[in-house]
Amino acid sequence: MVWIRRLYEVLFLGLFLFFLVITDLRYLKGWPVSLFLEATPLVAVATALSTHTIYRNLVWGLLILAVTMMLGRVWCNWMCPFGILHHFFGWIGNRRNVKQAIESNRYRKIYAIKYYILAVMLVLASIWVIPTLWNAPREIGDAYRGTSLSSTGLARVWDAVGLGLVRAAAAAKHDNATLQIGLLDPIALTVRSMTTAILPSVHKASEQVYTENREYMWGWIVGVIFIGLLVANWWIPRFFCRVLCPLGALLGVFSRFALWRIDRDPVRCTDCDLCLKSCEGASDPHKDLRKSECFVCLNCIEDCPHDALTFRFLPRKASEVTYPEVGRRQIMLAGLAGLIAFPMVRRSGLVTKNFQRQAMRPPGSVAEDEFLRRCIKCDQCIRVCPTNVLQPALFETGTEGLWTPIMISKMGWCELNCTLCSQVCPTGAIREISIEEKLGVGPFESKGPIKTGTAFYNHGRCLPWAMDTHCVVCEEVCPVSPKAIFTRIHKGTDRHGNPIELKRPYIDPVRCIGCGICEHECPVKDDPAVYCTAIGETRSEDRSLLLALVNDGAQDLVSLG
């Protein structure tokens, strides 16, 4: 059995790495590279809370959830690539003798921390419940009195309650949730770390991953966290999985339903505790099994010298600990922490009034509030971006926006005929767009192109504007047609009084899509004389610049930011 599990581990880790490597313009084709991100039930559950929908393929997570309800947390030791990496790291770093190994795998109170982390994150995704309940009486009353219901009597009351709650929830959705599971969701964390820290390093050494080097601001922080979590296995085996993983916590809650589990034969068991030697989950197989902690690695069965342990269908209820051991008070405090954290973080203004000029999102991104309710910070968009323009944000888009993608035009530019980031986004934070929609051609002619920002000139640094020098590289590279950058002939004299004729560049804000290639190619490298900022993006009216564009149907589907 253990060998079968190892085979699965190799298979799933290999599949994960394969998908990671082919998330690239050259190899992507139609591969379902987001499969692992879509399969984590935590993403399905948390986005269902924050957006009231489950985006497309995220339903795979429900399958994993159903499997967990049948077999327990098999995900954690058979399928999860981060779990498998932890398993592997724990194995290669293992210098414990049998006695020490047994002691290191006993259950400890700190293993309940993951449930509190889960509670905080789910509360952050469900703040809308409060205004929903607050406004429900009014909405129910309106629905009862209104004309949209045809039923009468008691049925009308029932329908009005349903409709009122739905309306209240829909109205409360905006600006009342933030999705932070991505910080610790194992798949999102692994894809992010691989993308922004591991693969660039591998490429630097081997030149085998990309064509050009990839560079990511603050990628090293992601990398240090990733490596640190892996190394932590040498201190506490499966430290991340046992202590931190919110997905493990979610599966732990649902594994209470599991029909199969490890069961100990109290007669055959001689209390030698050898089953703890390689126990991955610290689930106490030597006494009543902690169902919520068991990773179903089956090592204990292998290690038992008396065949006292079996993986059984419906063993006795009396010999298990069905629920996670969490304190009611601690769970309440965790929920309260989330409740307090949300307004404090959101009210920094960085999402609303004080949004930063650097907060340029990739094309197809939904309006910022919706974006923060969808983005799981997996950075797969960054992985697939062919120009390095997408970067993991630190706090440019607010504390909530940590590790979400922003465009830094000095690093790259948004390639005109490219929508790869929108194709690989697993949650619809960047909704899938076609080239036609991005460029505003064909059926999207009336909507116009998707704009990610607007370019501006700094006349003090521009060569033809300030230094009597010919240039206009920006005009040359401007990819839209007709060009958003145009020039006017300036006739004057140089410092010696000789006549001089210069082309001086200007921006047509109607045409400019904010792709940033002008900024990237500007020879005034350190502080480019032409630069892009977020204003004028089409994804929400709140950040629009030109009236002519905003109400011409040019805005995104989300008009309420």
Added chain:
Amino acid sequence: MSEKLTRTQLKNLERLGGVNPADAPFSRRQFVTQVGGFAAAAGAAVAGGLYLRDRWGMVGVEPPPPVTLRSFAVERDPSKPTLAIVRRRDPGAEATGSAVDDDPAFRMIKAGIDALGGIERFIKRDDVVVVKPNVAFDKNPDLAATTQPDAVEAVIRLCRAAGARRVIVCDNPINNPESCFFKTKVGDAALRAGAELMLPKESYFEPLYIGGETITQTWKMFHRPFKEATKVIGIAPVKDHNLCKATVTMKNWYGLLGNPRNQFHQDIHGIISDFALMIQPTLVIADGRKLLMQHGPTGGSLNDVKVGDTVVVGTDHVAVDSWCVSRLLEKPRGEIVYLDKALVKTAARNIAAADWRPQWTVEVTA
């Protein structure tokens, strides 16, 4: 247990009373509850998930359905004028301190409404009336940049007397709302007269469909006050404006829009004329007792203010504004592009109550 047990295991068996509980097969009851529980829970999770599934991917980001404003106009009465100009019977009395009547606002507004058929024609019992003053700036009313508080008070008193159930005074000012309602003294006047103030909270805004020239689709609008409203009365000062030349009762509706409305300065005549499509008020009142003749719309100096001693009441904001710009602000009517645009647009939509030529104008003195 068929195989041979070790001594320890035999001891275990003995301790357990000779029966190994792990050998017992699961009961029927356990099977039903556990398998049933699993089936129910897993089924519920998958079914719930599929129910919430957004196959298209963008259901979650569809904007809420837009709202529209119904017409608040009362039926036209061919025997009544649609525009009443009220001249003060003791012009300049306030300036010279010789005023005998301490409430010229009430007197003049009532006279104007009476000339149109009386307040009972417009406000019925149990009506919910929205009164929209212009309190865009936190300035003293003497500077004539905002609606005069005594005019607001007069209108509210008339509405309450006619049996209105609720009178809601609302505006989304440019300056801080609390400050504006406080310093223009309109807030105080409204509360004194028995109205309620509604300040623009975030959740009070909804996308409003206009389908006009500048707002071709929808725009965020301060809609909450209009949810229950059955009648709408606009009370505006008569002012110069830096961009659109004149702001009277039509531009007053600008105060209902949400942000980023500053973009509308890119097409000011388009947006103001769109208001003729957006809203059809019950009554509009242009309070021309004080006129802001220059440096509008903020003013800031008494030197910009002229005594007009006139109140204009009408059912049609285009007519009221047309009269005010040429007769009070002394501007060429042709400069006010939005009035022409409003005429074209309302004609195209068959909105009858918009014509710069009122069906009948009366001039009274009160």
